[in-house]
Each structure stands twice: as C-alpha cells, then as structure tokens.
Amino acid sequence: MGKKKVIRIYSDPAGGWGALKATGEALTLQGIPVSGAKTLLHMNQPQGFDCPGCAWPDPKHTSSFEFCENGAKAVAWEATVNRCTPEFFAAHSVSELAAWDDYDLEMVGRLTHPMVYDRASDRYLPISWDDAFALVGRHLNALEHPDQADFYTSGRASNEAAFLYQIFVREFGSNNFPDCSNMCHEATSVGLPQSIGVGKGTVLLEDFEHADAIFIFGQNPGTNSPRMMSDLHSASRRGAKIVSFNPFRERALERFASPQNPVEMATLGYTPISTFLYQVQVGGDVAVLKGMMKAIVEADDAALAADRPRILDIEFIEGHTHGIDALLDDLRVTSWDDIERYSGLSRADIENAAHIYMQADNAILVYGMGLTQHHRGTENVQQIANLALLRGNVGRPGAGICPVRGHSNVQGNRTVGITEKPSKELIEGIERAFGFRAPGHHGRDVIATLEAMMRGDAKVFIALGGNFAAAIPDWVRMQEAIRKLELTAHIATKLNRSHLVHGKEALILPCLGRTEIDIQAEGPQSITVEDSMSMVHASGGRNEPASPHLKSEPAIVAGIARATLGEQSRVPWEAMVANYDRIRDAIEIVYPIFQAYNERIRVPGGFHLASTARERVWATPTGRANFLVFNGLDEDPLQSDPDALWLTTMRSHDQYNTTLYSHSDRYRGVFGQRDVVFMNQRELHKRNLHPGERVDIVAISTDRIERVIRSFKVVEYSLPDGCCGAYYPEANPLVPLYAFDPQSRTPSYKSVPVKVVRAAAVGPDSATRAIPVEPAPQREESPPCLTTYSTCRARSSR
Numbered sequence: 191m192g193k194k195k196v197i198r199i200y201s202d203p204a205g206g207w208g209a210l211k212a213t214g215e216a217l218t219l220q221g222i223p224v225s226g227a228k229t230l231l232h233m234n235q236p237q238g239f240d241c242p243g244c245a246w247p248d249p250k251h252t253s254s255f256e257f258c259e260n261g262a263k264a265v266a267w268e269a270t271v272n273r274c275t276p277e278f279f280a281a282h283s284v285s286e287l288a289a290w291d292d293y294d295l296e297m298v299g300r301l302t303h304p305m306v307y308d309r310a311s312d313r314y315l316p317i318s319w320d321d322a323f324a325l326v327g328r329h330l331n332a333l334e335h336p337d338q339a340d341f342y343t344s345g346r347a348s349n350e351a352a353f354l355y356q357i358f359v360r361e362f363g364s365n366n367f368p369d370c371s372n373m374c375h376e377a378t379s380v381g382l383p384q385s386i387g388v389g390k391g392t393v394l395l396e397d398f399e400h401a402d403a404i405f406i407f408g409q410n411p412g413t414n415s416p417r418m419m420s421d422l423h424s425a426s427r428r429g430a431k432i433v434s435f436n437p438f439r440e441r442a443l444e445r446f447a448s449p450q451n452p453v454e455m456a457t458l459g460y461t462p463i464s465t466f467l468y469q470v471q472v473g474g475d476v477a478v479l480k481g482m483m484k485a486i487v488e489a490d491d492a493a494l495a496a497d498r499p500r501i502l503d504i505e506f507i508e509g510h511t512h513g514i515d516a517l518l519d520d521l522r523v524t525s526w527d528d529i530e531r532y533s534g535l536s537r538a539d540i541e542n543a544a545h546i547y548m549q550a551d552n553a554i555l556v557y558g559m560g561l562t563q564h565h566r567g568t569e570n571v572q573q574i575a576n577l578a579l580l581r582g583n584v585g586r587p588g589a590g591i592c593p594v595r596g597h598s599n600v601q602g603n604r605t606v607g608i609t610e611k612p613s614k615e616l617i618e619g620i621e622r623a624f625g626f627r628a629p630g631h632h633g634r635d636v637i638a639t640l641e642a643m644m645r646g647d648a649k650v651f652i653a654l655g656g657n658f659a660a661a662i663p664d665w666v667r668m669q670e671a672i673r674k675l676e677l678t679a680h681i682a683t684k685l686n687r688s689h690l691v692h693g694k695e696a697l698i699l700p701c702l703g704r705t706e707i708d709i710q711a712e713g714p715q716s717i718t719v720e721d722s723m724s725m726v727h728a729s730g731g732r733n734e735p736a737s738p739h740l741k742s743e744p745a746i747v748a749g750i751a752r753a754t755l756g757e758q759s760r761v762p763w764e765a766m767v768a769n770y771d772r773i774r775d776a777i778e779i780v781y782p783i784f785q786a787y788n789e790r791i792r793v794p795g796g797f798h799l800a801s802t803a804r805e806r807v808w809a810t811p812t813g814r815a816n817f818l819v820f821n822g823l824d825e826d827p828l829q830s831d832p833d834a835l836w837l838t839t840m841r842s843h844d845q846y847n848t849t850l851y852s853h854s855d856r857y858r859g860v861f862g863q864r865d866v867v868f869m870n871q872r873e874l875h876k877r878n879l880h881p882g883e884r885v886d887i888v889a890i891s892t893d894r895i896e897r898v899i900r901s902f903k904v905v906e907y908s909l910p911d912g913c914c915g916a917y918y919p920e921a922n923p924l925v926p927l928y929a930f931d932p933q934s935r936t937p938s939y940k941s942v943p944v945k946v947v948r949a950a951a952v953g954p955d956s957a958t959r960a961i962p963v964e965p966a967p968q969r970e971e972s973p974p975c976l977t978t979y980s981t982c983r984a985r986s987s988r
C-alpha cells in the first residue's frame with residue numbers, strides 16, 4: 191500500500207533479485223521476517239506442510255528448499271502476525287467494512303473467534319462454537335428440502351476436510367456442491383474424459399526433463415505456478431523448444447532469472463524461456479490449434495506423396511484412437527483465411543509453431559485459464575487433446591497433456607467427492623463405508639446455485655473456504671441475491687468480501703491454516719493433498735495456531751454435521767476427527783484407488799494416483815482415445831458490433847485470486863492501482879483515447895441489463911487488436927451470468943464483449959470510486975524480444 195500510482199515498463203527478466211526483494215517485502219509487511227523465513231523452510235518438505243499457493247508439484251517434497259516468490263507470499267499471508275479479533279469487529283460495523291478495499295480487509299489479519307452477525311448493531315459478535323453449530327443445524331433442518339442449501343468448496347481444503355464435507359452433505363440429502371473448480375478447470379474435467387477417458391493431466395514432473403518441445407496456451411506460470419519456472423528454465427537450458435500463445439507478452443514466458451541458479455543471480459543473467467511467444471487474439475486459440483493441426487496434416491499429405499516418413503503417428507492413431515476421419519475432413523474445410531482472422535496470427539507463424547511440434551519426438555501441451563474460461567472451453571481443451579493424439583503424444587515419457595490446476599488441492603477435492611454429479615461408484619462407495627444411500631440426482635454447480643439464488647429457491651449457503659461473492663461472474667447483481675438468503679456461513683482464515691455480503695443471519699467460522707499445528711484428541715494430525723500431476727502427499731503444519739479458538743476444517747465440518755444430523759447420523763464424526771487416519775481409511779473404502787492410503791502417505795514424497803490415459807488405457811465409451819471435432823472457429827458467440835473489444839480478465843502478479851498482496855503488478859509495469867484496462871495503441875487511437883485517461887467499460891449484453899464498470903484508467907500495452915484486459919475480480923461485474931460454456935458451465939471470464947468509452951462524469955451510481963485523472967505516463971521503448979504478432983485481421987471486425 192502507499193505505493194505511488196505509476197505505469198512503468200518492466201525491463202528485467204522475471205524472477206531474479208526482484209523476486210527475492212518482493213518476498214522480503216511481503217514477509218516484513220506481515221510482520222514475520224524471521225519466523226516467516228523459518229516457516230518457509232518447512233514448505234514442501236518431507237515433514238513440513240504443502241504450499242498453500244498453487245497446485246504445481248514439487249520434487250523437493252523429498253529434498254531441500256525451493257524458493258518461490260508467490261508461494262512465499264501465500265505463506266506470509268497465512269502466517270501473518272496480524273489478527274482480526276472481536277475487538278476489531280466491535281469497532282467497525284459491517285456496512286462500514288463493506289466500503290473497505292479487498293486488500294484492506296485481508297490485511298486485518300487472521301480471524302480469531304467464531305462470529306455471528308447481529309442485525310441490531312450491524313456488527314459481527316463473538317459466539318461459542320456450540321451455538322454456531324446449532325445455528326447452522328437449525329437453519330438446515332428448517333428447510334423444506336435439503337436442496338434449498340448450497341455447499342461451496344474452495345480448492346484449498348484438504349482431502350480429509352473435503353471428504354467429510356461431502357459425506358455430511360450427502361447424508362443430509364443434497365448434492366449441491368458449487369465449487370471453485372466450476373469456475374476454473376471444469377472444462378478439463380468435462381472435456382478430457384470424452385477425449386482420453388480421464389479428467390486430469392497425463393504428465394509427471396519428470397516428463398518435463400525429456401520433452402523436446404513444450405507448448406503453453408493461456409497460462410502464466412511466472413505468476414500463477416512459479417515453481418513451474420524451474421522446470422521451464424531447465425528445459426530451455428537443455429535446448430527444448432518452448433512456444434507460448436498468449437495475448438499478453440507475459441514476462442516470465444519471455445525470460446527468467448532463476449533464484450535457484452547462483453550464476454544467473456550473481457551475473458544478473460537470465461534464460462530465455464519461449465523460443466516464440468505468439469500474441470494470439472483473446473479467444474483465438476482454437477484457430478491456432480486447428481491451424482497447427484491443419485499444417486501437420488498438410489505436411490503429412492506431402493510426406494505421403496513423396497514417400498517420406500509420415501508426420502502423423504499412424505500406428506498410434508490406428509491402434510488407439512477413434513474419429514480421425516471426421517477431424518481430417520473438418521481441418522480440410524477450415525480455411526487459412528479464417529484461421530488467420532480468428533487467431534490474429536499469420537499462417538507463417540502458425541506453420542512455424544506446427545513445424546516445431548512436428549520436429550519434436552516428445553511434446554508436452556500445457557494450458558490454463560486462457561483456454562478453459564471461454565464459451566466453448568470444453569471443446570478448446572479437446573483440441574489440445576486432438577493435437578496431442580495426432581502424434582501420439584500421450585502416454586509416453588516426455589510427452590502429454592498438462593492442464594495446470596489452480597488451488598493447491600482443487601484436484602484432490604474433486605477426487606474425494608466434491609462434485610454435484612455423483613457417480614454410481616461414489617454412491618455405492620458411500621453405502622459401503624457408512625451404510626447410507628446418498629441422493630442420486632444431480633445437484634447444483636456454481637451457475638445453478640447463482641440461478642437458484644436469483645429465483646429465491648436457495649436459502650442457506652455454507653462455504654468451506656474461498657470468497658464466493660467476489661469470485662463469481664456478474665457479482666453486482668448476484669450479491670443482491672446473496673443478501674436475501676436466510677443464512678450464510680463461511681469457514682475461513684481471513685476476512686473477505688463474502689463475509690460482508692451476507693444473509694439475514696451470518697456466521698464466520700475461523701479455521702486453522704495449513705502452516706499450523708493441528709492437535710486432535712489422539713494427537714497431532716496431518717492432512718493430505720493432491721497436486722496437478724496426481725501426486726498425493728501428507729502436509730503437517732509447524733506454527734502455533736493463530737488463535738487458541740480456531741478449529742481445524744475437519745472439526746468444523748464434523749461439528750456442523752453433528753448439530754444437523756444428530757444421533758441418527760451413520761458417520762462416527764468424533765472418532766474420525768480424533769484421528770485423521772480414520773478419515774483416510776474411509777476414503778479408501780469409498781475410493782479403492784486410495785488403497786493403503788495411510789501407509790503410502792508416510793513414504794516421503796507420497797504416491798501417484800494411477801492415470802489410465804498415461805498407460806494408454808482409454809476409459810471412454812469407444813474404448814479408444816477420441817478425436818473430437820470443433821465445428822467452426824468461434825470460441826465465443828459472434829459479435830457484430832464494430833466497436834466491440836474482447837475483454838479478458840486475469841490475475842496480477844500480486845494477487846492470489848481475490849486475495850490481494852498489493853495493488854501492483856510488477857511484470858506488467860503497473861504500480862499502486864488495479865482499476866486499469868490494457869489496450870493497444872491502435873485501439874486507443876480508434877477511440878481517440880490517451881494512456882492515463884479514464885474510461886467506462888460497458889458489457890455488450892444480450893439480456894438488456896446494463897453491466898458497466900466506471901472510471902478505469904487506460905494503460906497502453908502490447909496486445910493484439912480487438913481485445914483488452916482487466917483484473918479479476920474488479921472486472922467481474924461485466925461477465926453476464928448467462929455467459930458460460932454450455933458443456934462444463936465454466937463462466938466465460940476470458941472473453942466478454944465490451945465497449946470502452948471515455949468516462950462519464952462520475953456520479954453517485956458509479957461502480958468505482960472517483961479517482962482524479964493523472965497525466966499520461968511517460969513510456970519507454972519496449973525492450974526487444976522474440977514476440978511476434980500479426981495485426982492483419984482483428985477478430986472483432988470479422
């Protein structure tokens with residue numbers, strides 16, 4: 191905070207001393223320079239805790255410390271010395287706090303006591319745990335139907351907490367499990383099983399050591415999975431080719447100085463990361479993917495004609511796949527003109543990328559939110575699979591599909607049953623373990639929960655972590671609906687927006703964090719998590735709890751379950767919480783894939799959950815890996831408005847989802863502010879706008895509801911024509927609730943058609959605070975880099 195608002199080109203590599211400095215600042219800001227550093231030493235260690243940051247695996251679960259700036263920040267934000275106490279709540283009404291910035295809310299510190307909302311004083315007051323549990327139980331039991339309640343999960347919860355939670359909710363009688371995954375990698379969970387029979391990635395960390403080429407679509411590893419930079423850094427240094435597709439020239443995709451590399455640090459050197467970074471149009475990835483496949487097929491046709499070795503892996507295609515002919519037909523009728531127009535890239539660039547792919551014996555295809563958060567996100571993901579299958583790049587060393595998951599245990603949550611669509615196996619497993627039959631009908635996901643809230647069909651909302659009210663699309667409208675609920679109850683570590691956008695009654699239930707010692711009736715407990723590559727391992731905290739009044743997440747879930755289900759429950763809640771081994775034993779009964787769970791997590795490094803696709807066993811209806819056709823090239827519904835820009839919403843370098851570490855975004859050169867919109871020079875010129883000017887951003891909606899965010903500052907940035915970018919969650923009011931992928935129901939956070947207009951005089955109805963216009967900042971020349979993008983035909987003008 192207190193940082194001056196400036197826009198300045200960042201010319202250093204990502205990582206390096208800048209990362210070390212930022213880490214030091216984060217620890218100091220949280221008042222923990224010494225203990226914080228000690229805490230860090232236990233992160234991702236055999237006997238330590240799993241980093242609460244991202245889901246990238248860590249080889250060092252078996253060896254020494256690996257530095258990661260954003261992992262350190264995630265730990266510092268949890269291990270802070272600051273506290274959010276009953277005295278704090280007594281001093282500030284909820285209406286007053288609602289006017290605070292998200293950064294300031296979390297900076298208050300760790301929650302220390304269970305709190306209940308008191309309408310008379312408009313304040314949160316302390317409440318005993320027993321009374322809090324009883325209040326939840328009363329509300330749930332007063333419902334006409336269990337499906338009037340929704341049970342949200344954010345992906346930081348452990349396997350043990352998530353499993354108990356789903357067992358409780360199913361015994362209560364609902365499958366309403368909206369979760370953060372619904373807003374994130376649902377397109378992967380829905381798309382990949384149709385293609386390859388599993389909804390997870392097929393690579394392990396060691397595959398990165400053997401890949402000849404790595405392609406990164408719509409993912410920003412330097413910020414969101416910084417430990418991945420070590421793997422990219424070594425891959426680049428041993429000569430593997432890395433090709434990235436991103437509308438932004440993300441600095442870490444260009445060059446990176448590894449804090450793990452003493453020579454680079456001492457000499458201020460760096461390693462180039464992407465051999466080529468192509469600035470694809472927002473929503474242009476499917477055009478790129480189909481273009482690459484088309485180039486491969488054309489090269490294969492030529493090879494066949496000239497009697498040279500084939501480019502397609504014919505043996506694999508014939509032996510393992512289904513549907514190649516339909517794919518080939520579709521690629522042949524897709525024109526290069528359209529591919530160029532929709533991707534914003536030239537045919538030569540796409541052919542070059544395809545050439546690198548064809549030259550590689552083994553290739554890994556990595557992707558993130560830039561692919562999943564589109565209207566046809568599921569089909570996007572399937573084109574990644576198609577590209578991989580064409581050359582047999584699944585199920586062999588150094589090759590595979592690599593969706594980079596978000597929250598540190600979001601993948602584990604799904605594995606242990608956080609899903610609104612229970613499978614037959616899950617229902618039978620629960621019956622085996624606990625002797626009750628879970629409901630079989632599908633429950634609500636995030637979109638369905640929001641729709642139910644809007645209709646008034648939802649009454650109670652319980653959240654195991656997260657910040658639902660800020661992470662969701664269309665939050666200005668949705669928050670009104672949340673306020674009409676009978677009860678909201680949040681299990682949380684830090685105060686956030688969702689606690690202030692509350693129901694008629696409301697609870698904040700403070701829990702232990704992952705860095706903290708968790709002592710239960712039978713002694714200290716560890717939890718377990720699963721990373722992006724399906725490695726499961728134990729995590730145990732070392733720090734003293736932030737307050738003696740905290741309970742662990744499993745204990746809170748069990749407390750709510752007892753108060754709701756009473757003596758009739760078939761689940762031994764107390765015994766399971768007394769010793770988490772018993773929870774894991776139950777997980778093993780429900781999910782046989784966890785066989786010998788308790789033994790295997792006691793081996794340093796944990797164990798790998800087998801993936802059939804990795805073994806080239808295809809658990810699909812055809813019994814083969816399926817090529818699936820994407821008809822056309824529109825990732826998002828067409829826009830006819832010539833002034834439309836495609837707005838993408840993404841993370842700054844200094845935020846963890848809705849948690850802000852500061853208001854700056856170092857690598858993109860934005861300091862002390864987040865109410866900005868990135869646009870290129872041509873788009874500014876078209877609108878007669880200048881850098882630093884204030885604009886209103888108006889969504890082009892089809893339901894006649896006005897969605898606007900006001901007085902955002904224009905930042906001139908290297909981006910393709912026809913698009914713009916802004917930060918999440920500030921820009922979420924622009925994402926209409928109806929804009930989601932019909933298959934996975936992932937919100938289209940990465941392409942909202944908008945108009946950008948000079949700011950109206952800021953009135954009382956303005957969605958943002960009025961901020962005086964600053965003079966246009968001085969721009970330096972962009973440093974030379976490998977980036978190329980062609981601006982020939984912008985998608986918005988098609």
Ligand SMILES: Nc1nc2c(c(=O)[nH]1)N[C@H]1C(S)=C(S)[C@@H](COP(=O)(O)OP(=O)(O)OC[C@H]3O[C@@H](n4cnc5c(=O)[nH]c(N)nc54)[C@H](O)[C@@H]3O)O[C@H]1N2
Nearest residue numbers: 260408409410414472473558559560596597838841846847
């Ligand atoms: N430090 C930190 N770590 C995190 C998180 C965090 O907020 N902070 N969040 C966690 C979570 S839950 C998740 S899901 C992951 C998210 O990690 P990422 O998947 O990296 O998420 P984003 O930053 O939203 O967007 C990724 C990239 O997509 C690009 N992009 C935007 N639109 C498009 C498009 O249409 N096409 C292409 N090709 N690219 C596009 C953006 O420029 C950005 O570089 O990270 C996890 N790790």
Ligand SMILES: Nc1nc2c(c(=O)[nH]1)N[C@H]1C(S)=C(S)[C@@H](COP(=O)(O)OP(=O)(O)OC[C@H]3O[C@@H](n4cnc5c(=O)[nH]c(N)nc54)[C@H](O)[C@@H]3O)O[C@H]1N2
Nearest residue numbers: 344374655656657661681682683684686839847848918939
């Ligand atoms: N526009 C736009 N919107 C998006 C996205 C986007 O790219 N663009 N990304 C989407 C994605 S990928 C995701 S995953 C969602 C994220 O949505 P969420 O997972 O709901 O949000 P977070 O910001 O990660 O939640 C932060 C809060 O979690 C609580 N917390 C932290 N640690 C713990 C813990 O150990 N236990 C418990 N119980 N609580 C804890 C703290 O109170 C903190 O305030 O947002 C989605 N929304």
Ligand SMILES: [Mo]
Nearest residue numbers: 374375596597
């Ligand atoms: Mo996510």
